[in-house]
Amino acid sequence: MNVEMEERTPRPEKIVVVGLGYIGLPTAAALAVGGHVVVGVDLNEATVESVARGQVPFVEPDLQETLAQAISLGRLTTSTTIPPADVYILAVPTPYLEDHTADLSYVEAASRQVAAACRGGELVILESTCPPGATQFVADVFSETRPDLAVNNENSSSAMQFVHCPERVLPGRIMIEIKTNARIIGGLTTSAAERAKRIYESFCSGPIRLTDAKTAEMAKLVENSFRDVNIAFANELSLICETLKINVWELIELANQHPRVNILQPGPGVGGHCIAVDPWFIVASDPINSNLIRTAREVNDRKPAFVVQQLMNAVEEKAVPVVAILGLAFKANIDDLRESPAVEILRRALDVVPGIEFYVAEPHISTLPHDLVNEGRVELVETAVALDKSNIVVALVDHDEFQMISTDDLSGKTLIDSKGIFNNLVPAV
Ligand SMILES: NC(=O)c1ccc[n+]([C@@H]2O[C@H](COP(=O)([O-])OP(=O)(O)OC[C@H]3O[C@@H](n4cnc5c(N)ncnc54)[C@H](O)[C@@H]3O)[C@@H](O)[C@H]2O)c1
Missing domain, CATH: 3.40.50.720 (NAD(P)-binding Rossmann-like Domain)
Known part of the structure; x- marks a missing residue:
């Protein structure tokens, strides 16, 4: 080589x-x-x-x-x-x-x-x-x-x-x-x-393709904006489905049976330092003509607030609410918390639901970010412990480990599933 x-x-x-x-x-x-x-x-x-x-x-x-x-x-x-x-x-x-x-x-x-x-x-x-x-x-x-x-x-x-x-x-x-x-x-x-x-x-x-500098600059931004706009479509569907009481995961799976349809998966928001950032460079370059790209960014940026609202609704229904948070990384099976919507959701939740304990399962990290530790109401624990202690479960990342959760583990709990991981629960043995 x-x-x-x-x-x-x-x-x-x-x-x-x-x-x-x-x-x-x-x-x-x-x-x-x-x-x-x-x-x-x-x-x-x-x-x-x-x-x-x-x-x-x-x-x-x-x-x-x-x-x-x-x-x-x-x-x-x-x-x-x-x-x-x-x-x-x-x-x-x-x-x-x-x-x-x-x-x-x-x-x-x-x-x-x-x-x-x-x-x-x-x-x-x-x-x-x-x-x-x-x-x-x-x-x-x-x-x-x-x-x-x-x-x-x-x-x-x-x-x-x-x-x-x-x-x-x-x-x-x-x-x-x-x-x-x-x-x-x-x-x-x-x-x-x-x-x-x-x-x-x-x-x-x-293959290495040559062009002028401005086209190359724009190509990179367009690639990430394409992803962002398509994720925003899926995220918007997830909001509409909540209103209409339709399972968005089943809906997307059925729609994707069409030979020319390929809807992406919704989530708690868009994180990381590329897809959530690069579209803004296009918007800033031509604000008048970039309505779709800006709207997609806004739709994706609003999703964490929607999940927090779902959590607030669930908290109101419990006499003594205790929350499990499944996942903090910005995507599945990595340890990177930078610009993660899951972290944003937890931070906002700590503000709006005072006095409640949060048990966080994040199998890819060994310590929580300082500001979360300082809260005193957030504990990093094994997945089984988080599920055991809580009566509200908020799934924010589709880590492989969470796919092994069984129906028994969740029995009697209120589920907020931003990644659709509870659709295919492992039956209890
Ligand atoms: N990380 C990714 O996945 C990824 C993918 C595609 C494109 N990019 C782009 O690549 C660029 C770099 O991203 P990254 O993730 O490698 O960033 P990074 O933060 O990991 O690394 C940047 C490094 O540059 C150093 N630095 C800053 N100013 C310097 C200077 N004047 N002289 C010497 N060193 C300096 C910093 O100390 C840091 O170590 C960004 O524009 C990013 O958007 C990143």
């Missing part, structure tokens, strides 16, 4: 990857194993030290092995400052601001630092998920910081080149998908896109 990768690398380049998070570190390791000489740069000293020791500072299957290989080949080193190189890849965060516009401050700061190290002729690849126009913004930051360097001139070998290459990997499968997914490279110039393609060919076996 490595031999094959090296054969496909026409000329090893010196590449600096800025930001060693979920995206930057796998990319740096894959590039090094693919034959390039890579320096991974991060502001966080603990991250840099950990990576230098060959230790991945977060959970991602198979990354540990690739990192160890990259380091033992002597092709991946780390730094807290940006050294000279041929190619720079920016993989820094792009959160959104309160008004839902993209916060490009990390991209801007990283661009200024890279610009300071450049000598002319380098290729800058923006991998961070960004609104349309961000690659041009990076080029503009370079022009401003380094007016001595030519930018985007197809006829000059010493001109700086800029592309956007969005990342589509799924956490938990990053090391597979980083090699096999199709990639889009959008250049501010054609020669920049062609040069970047040669870099990605060193570790990507998927």
Whole structure:
């Protein structure tokens, strides 16, 4: 595999990857194993030290092995400052601001630092998920910081080149998908896109399509908006079905029998840092024409409040309500609580139903977030304990472990099932 990768690398380049998070570190390791000489740069000293020791500072299957290989080949080193190189890849965060516009401050700061190290002729690849126009913004930051360097001139070998290459990997499968997914490279110039393609060919076996920078930026946002809009349709159906007293899970299963219908599953909301964020970048870019995309975001963002209302209704019917919360992660079978609707639901519930105990079953974590511990009314327990202690059960994540719950475990309890996991209960033995 490595031999094959090296054969496909026409000329090893010196590449600096800025930001060693979920995206930057796998990319740096894959590039090094693919034959390039890579320096991974991060502001966080603990991250840099950990990576230098060959230790991945977060959970991602198979990354540990690739990192160890990259380091033992002597092709991946780390730094807290940006050294000279041929190619720079920016993989820094792009959160959104309160008004839902993209916060490009990390991209801007990283661009200024890279610009300071450049000598002319380098290729800058923006991998961070960004609104349309961000690659041009990076080029503009370079022009401003380094007016001595030519930018985007197809006829000059010493001109700086800029592309956007969005990342589509799924956490938990990053090391597979980083090699096999199709990639889009959008250049501010054609020669920049062609040069970047040669870099990605060193570790990507998927098709690599070239386009302009703005189309590439938009493609990533559109992919996640497509998912968001389709989830919003399912979530809206779940609200309508509550009014009409119809089982939404059965309804969707029946409708999906149609050969050209494929409705997604409803849930407690949309979490994570991509699907719940990226559509806002489109809305901010063209607020007048993005009604459907904005409405989908709003529908999905309203779902946690709906689940909390269901819980409040259930609480009113019990003399001594005790609540089991099944799941806190933002999706099934992972430990990631970031931007999780389940966590939001628990936090809101603590506010609106005072004095009630919550028993949380989250098999993928060993400690609760501090603010929940500090509440004193929330205890992290085994699933069986949560079910045993409670008379109201709120299912928020479809972890495999919860699929093993039996009808007996739930007998006499009020069920709030935001993921449809109680539709196929295991009969008691
Ligand atoms: N995580 C995903 O699943 C995923 C998938 C596709 C796209 N993306 C996008 O990729 C980008 C990076 O996301 P991530 O999940 O890797 O973020 P992350 O928070 O895991 O990592 C970002 C890293 O950048 C570092 N950093 C910030 N500014 C820096 C600077 N000026 N110099 C050096 N290091 C700096 C931070 O210390 C951090 O370690 C974002 O735009 C995100 O939207 C993420």
